[in-house]
Amino acid sequence: MEILFNSFLLILATEMGDKTQLLALLLVARYRKPWTIMAGILVATILNHVFAAYVGEWLSLQISPMALKWVLALIFFAFAAWVLIPDKEDEPKSQNKWGAFATTTVAFFIAEMGDKTQLSTMALAARYQSLFLVTAGTTLGMLAADGLAVFYGEKLLRRFSLKLLRRVAAVLFVLFGVSILLGF
Numbered sequence: 001m002e003i004l005f006n007s008f009l010l011i012l013a014t015e016m017g018d019k020t021q022l023l024a025l026l027l028v029a030r031y032r033k034p035w036t037i038m039a040g041i042l043v044a045t046i047l048n049h050v051f052a053a054y055v056g057e058w059l060s061l062q063i064s065p066m067a068l069k070w071v072l073a074l075i076f077f078a079f080a081a082w083v084l085i086p087d088k089e090d091e092p093k094s095q096n097k098w099g100a101f102a103t104t105t106v107a108f109f110i111a112e113m114g115d116k117t118q119l120s121t122m123a124l125a126a127r128y129q130s131l132f133l134v135t136a137g138t139t140l141g142m143l144a145a146d147g148l149a150v151f152y153g154e155k156l157l158r159r160f161s162l163k164l165l166r167r168v169a170a171v172l173f174v175l176f177g178v179s180i181l182l183g184f
Contacts, residue, residue: 003128006176007137008144010124011117013172014079015145020111024149027107031100034150038143040104041150045142046135048112049121053135056125068126069180075123076177079116080170117142127180 015021027037060068098106112118117138125134 003124003130003133004137004140007121007124007128007134008141010120010172010176011138011141012145013168014116014120015142016168017166018116018145020108020115020117020142021146021149023107023111024104024146025153027100027104028150028153031103033100036100037104037150038147040101041108041146042139042143044105044108044112045139048109048118049135049138049142050131052118052121053125053131053138056122056134057129057131059122060126060129072123072127073177073180075119076173076180079120079123080173080177082116084166084170 024037024041027040028034031037063071121134121138124138125131128134
């Protein structure tokens with residue numbers, strides 16, 4: 001349960017204000033099909049995070065436990081700094097005939113490549129060595145954060161600043177890094 005919860009919480013916080021959350025808001029504004037957009041996010045996230053978790057789990061078997069501990073802690077500290085840098089809106093460039101589901105799936109899969117959430121999924125899988133639980137937790141975290149954008153985006157932005165949300169995510173990354181170094 002700890003793996004699922006930690007994976008969920010970290011990705012939920014990381015995704016707040018991220019370019020893919022902004023992309024979700026743009027897609028729902030364009031297509032006005034929130035459930036179709038969420039289905040596309042689900043498919044793209046599962047594909048992307050299974051790949052990331054597999055790579056992270058594989059890497060954990062290739063590196064000594066002490067080296068892995070330091071590498072993961074440094075990665076989480078770097079993510080804490082990275083998450084403080086605002087993302088720009090990442091709208092699909094052209095009008096297309098794919099429809100809401102295909103556009104969302106492709107746009108999200110591509111937008112997540114090399115993104116903080118994908119790299120966080122790799123690091124979590126390397127730490128916990130549990131492909132299924134990490135993927136489930138990170139996918140649920142993505143769906144929760146992007147679901148907020150899809151269903152409540154405009155209302156949330158009036159209540160909480162993206163700057164505050166990024167700071168909360170940065171604190172969570174630091175806490176994960178420290179917990180790795182302390183052996184929790």
